[in-house]
Amino acid sequence: MLVYYYDGTFEGLLTSVFEAYERKEQPESILPPHASAGLFAHTHEVVTCAKKSERVWNGVKKIGGVLTCEHLYYTFLSQEEGFEMHFLRYCQHLFTCNRPVMKDLANADVLKVFQLSRKVGREAHRILMFLRFEQAADGTYFAPYAPKYDVIPLVTGHFRERFADQTWVVFDSVRNYGVMYDSKNDTVEKFTINDPAFDVETGKLQPDAEHPEEDNWQLLWRTYFKSMAITERKNLKLQRNFMPKRFWKYLTEKRI
């Protein structure tokens, strides 16, 4: 059994696709570092190479167009176990057919890539829905979140356009990094913090770091949220379907 090891990056994965062609072989799985290949595996170490990955990516873009690129990139962001082989076979199918295969949904790999990219897209959309900012004492709007997939790259554009006149920070508390938007210079910067000024469990800023009016607005929002409910038609299951519980800890209206 032939196993490829790659470094877990997008470029590394594209390099693996390249090498499968170059070496005229078909691996049975492509694994990130630290994954176990099993006892009898025959392994090949893929060394990430900018040139190789670029050639593959350009080929994908040329044949498949931007939408295909988006699907593949989203699939990568899903990080679902074993997604790499679907990724590889999708690319191979694309190069063999030499036309976009996105719609060939009866092909198992195409369908899988479509579904994974949809999952990631949906998660990104949920961030647009459920992200909640709190104003800090210095005026910055701060929002922690804990998404299933690493979707920061997919949501910054939206917030940048929408909240162009306020300085804001979005922080991924699972992956421990965030982006900061500076409204004066219209720049977005990536950063990591070791000692955050907020409570990771509730997302709340520490009292002295909070804007004096913040609590007031939060109280108003909770008031509104509560009074919108039609209690005679209570349906908590439906509510949870639309707004999964894993988002609740950072939701202003749901935390106590």
Place this chain on the structure above:
Amino acid sequence: METTQKLEILSAAAKYDVSCSSSGSTRSNMPGGIGNAAKSGICHSFTEDGRCISLLKVLYTNYCIYDCAYCVNRRTNDVPRACFTVRELADITINFYRRNYIEGLFLSSGVVKNADYTMEQLVGVAKTLRLTYKFNGYIHLKAIPGASPELIKEAGLHADRLSVNIEIPSESNLKVLAPEKDYRSVLSPMSLIKVGIEQNKEERRHLRHAPLFTPAGQSTQLIIGATPDTDKQILSLASNLYHQNGLKRVYYSGYNPTNLYDSRLPALSAPPLRRENRLYQSDWLMRFYEFRVDEIVNDEHPELDLEIDPKLSYALRNPHLFPVDVNKADYHLLLRIPGIGVKSAKMIIAARGFRRLNSENLAKLGVVMKRARYFLTCNELTAATVQDLKPEYVRAILTSPVKKGRVPDAIQLNLW
């Protein structure tokens, strides 16, 4: 009165107004401004009854000079009343927006003093948001029936959507429940808005930067079950509003029993939610599934079937159209198959360009085979369809409480 208290009263009074959609507009942010309107709309939260919260939905005030029988805020009712100020409401909106709680504002109101005065306050809030706060998020204003054309026009310049509620599906019944009102006061602002939208489209064709006029169009709401109007009447009215008045949405609101002392109202114990739901499904069929209104309800079937959805009901009334061959049928026909939605119909068309589809493929594309199997064929060993089984029987299967694992492929054929 404290703002919190006002918000409590004035949102509670607005919550039964069903339209909460923030979609259909594309307003982009401007330099130095805040906000934009996302094309597809975004829900930001869900209430305990599972409804989407997308907009700050409130009344400007619940004081009212009218006495409509079906309304909690009628002047003769003794309820707590409140009234915002323009500035106060604009502030709440902008602060909610900055925290990503909402997409914008949906503002309605009881009528204080007179229609024009009330409309002025609503327009005032929209203007403050747009001009003072440079807010480019979503604004939906209620046009107050009877307000002057100038005010309606001004409202249209700042709002993404305007709506005038018809409320009662026929004028004769409106006269019974709200003798002070008539259809004219609703229909004339409606046609004014329609004309405004058309002119604006024309203007923008020549002049790309002409100001927008209600880019998300207009909508209205009908109250269901407060009067004896039939589903046929209701849906025909809706169909006319879509086709003749160019409305974007018609909302149906199951009458929430209130003012029980008023003998002009039916004695309901709960709002007719099932019926409301069937009306929405029918509305979808008209807007996205290429159904004509008389295919859903007609003289022979003036009321919707509450037990099954209107699409299944149509299919069972028209068994001669089935089974449909999914590898050949056009989009229009695919959409008529129960268990196939807009998304899966499109996917079928895309995927069959690559290969013939079998039932396994269909299931993977999201077709609900449990339902669809009786109405389609894909040239495999054919299972029993609605043709072999008869509509009454298919109906019985699809409505019977789920008997897991006993789907009647083989068993039942010999019964007939």
